[in-house]
Amino acid sequence: MGLKDVVKKAAFVDILRGMSVTGTYFVVDKVTVEYPKEKLQTYPRFRGIHALITDPDTQDAKCVACMLCPTICPSQCIHVVGEETPDGRSHAKEFDLDLARCIFCGLCEEVCPVAAIVMTRFYEGSTYDKRDFLLDKKALMANQVYAHKEVFVEKPEATGAAKEEGR
């Protein structure tokens, strides 16, 4: 060990160099978000809790009970019972989704041929009651207020770049 190294070691050069980095963070802007008080906006593709979209013509869910989502679901958390309405439409009589089983992979949204089931920007699903994890058709339709705006756009490809200015 040369004299230079001894001096460096005695002067704590290595520690001071590291401390100079951490020291600069006293003065730069904070990146922390104080979560319950302020919230981050999610990106348009965020996969939050599901929603069923209402068809404006019939005021029923868009779902036609084609059984694609319960079939593709890897954790088998969706339960759909279809029936025919008096006016000849096929619709979902029951649509239950068990959030406690769901792994939020987004396959149900991806395969839905009528864009009825979507994943929303809502992510604060914690609850004191386990039964709240079982979403029925009514609860899922109520969730659509959280849906990303782009699912309401007529053409699926016409999603504007403006939405990318999320945060």
Added chain:
Amino acid sequence: MSADPHTDTHGAAVDTHGHDSHGHDAHGNGCAPAGPKRPTTEELIARKAATRQEIEPGADLMTISIGPQHPSTHGVYRIVLDLDGEIIVDGRPEVGNLHRGIEKLCENRTYHQIVPLTDRLDYIASFAMNHGFCEAAEKLMGLEVPDRGRYIRTIAHELARLSNHILWLGIHVMDLGTQTFFCICFRDREYILDLWEMLCGARLTHSFARIGGVAKDLPDGFEYRCRKVMEFLPKRVAEYERIVKNNRIYYKRAKGVGVFTAEDCYAWRVTGPPLRSAGIARDLRKDEPYAAYGEVDFDVAVEYNADVYDRFLVRMKEIRESCKIILQCLDQMPDGDFISKDAGHVLPRKSEVMRQSGAMIQDFNQVFRGPQAPKGEVYRAIEVPKGEMGVYIRSEGGGKPARVRFTTPSFYHGQALPALAKGEMIADMVAIFASIDVVLGDCDR
């Protein structure tokens, strides 16, 4: 990197200082030239013998159990250690506490449904696992991924590697006693996770790869943000090195600890950064290029001292190389499809399903029957952040595999811990275990 001063010292008692003036090696050029200071295998073995304490025969051993609920085991890993004083004589790892039977679950799922399950293997770098499975399934079905799909996969895979290595660094250094540095690493990982959220909607379990391509195209504004992050990350790595690399506490706890030579790595099937830190430039991205790795220019990070400190250096180099790869992919990004148009094997695009009846039929076909794979078996290995991951699929035709087997790096790294830690002090076991980067979801499956 030949100017690294620590390579010219022998034995365990190495000098902490003297490499402050070598700041120019911060932008490591990957493959170090075979300089005269590179240690030979004999030297490494001698060094290993020097660090490891002599164990008296017939000593009174104490057996202690570490884990499964120990913070430094990074999950539910348990190791039963035989100690002579503070020296580790032997150890028996115990895995399986996180076993979820994913391989069995794969047997009654279609190939599309297996992709989200592979997220749960290595949940720190889930895309790498998705990618490995999809590469294997495509090899089985003989699918070609379009150029754009391959480039997006490469970007995504490198993002996974970045988030894995940055998280690893924070946890590894926290195990050795820092707190602030962990927060710094988590702050930087957050930028990567934001990119992930923008790209696929999830921050941890991405499920982004699909058979034949990727789930979605790059969103608007992604390229701009990704470039920004990739341009400042190397600066952040320089900061990490400023804090950690020369720090005398980290240096003394990492240098010369847990030496594992290339022969040991081969014997225990240890791959990835631990193998590359032993001087073997094995990287499947380079050796058997997949995705777009054959078309981008990058170096394999190699170090030669095979200890905890060099595994840190290898990973820091890999972060820089990943940034380079992503920037090149963004530059060279071709136009075209992000997923194959093969109607028999891939899920159709959502916009087409809603308009074209053919795509709708394809959608129903894929969901109910799955991609129709031929009879046969394939093995495909790719380089995931932790090492080499292999996927074996045996198919008897139809939409579901008959057997899926994942050979994941964490399992092999976890079993090698007793060999790595033999003769070391028990306090160093934490550093050694962290340096081989084990994730228990990956290990137990």
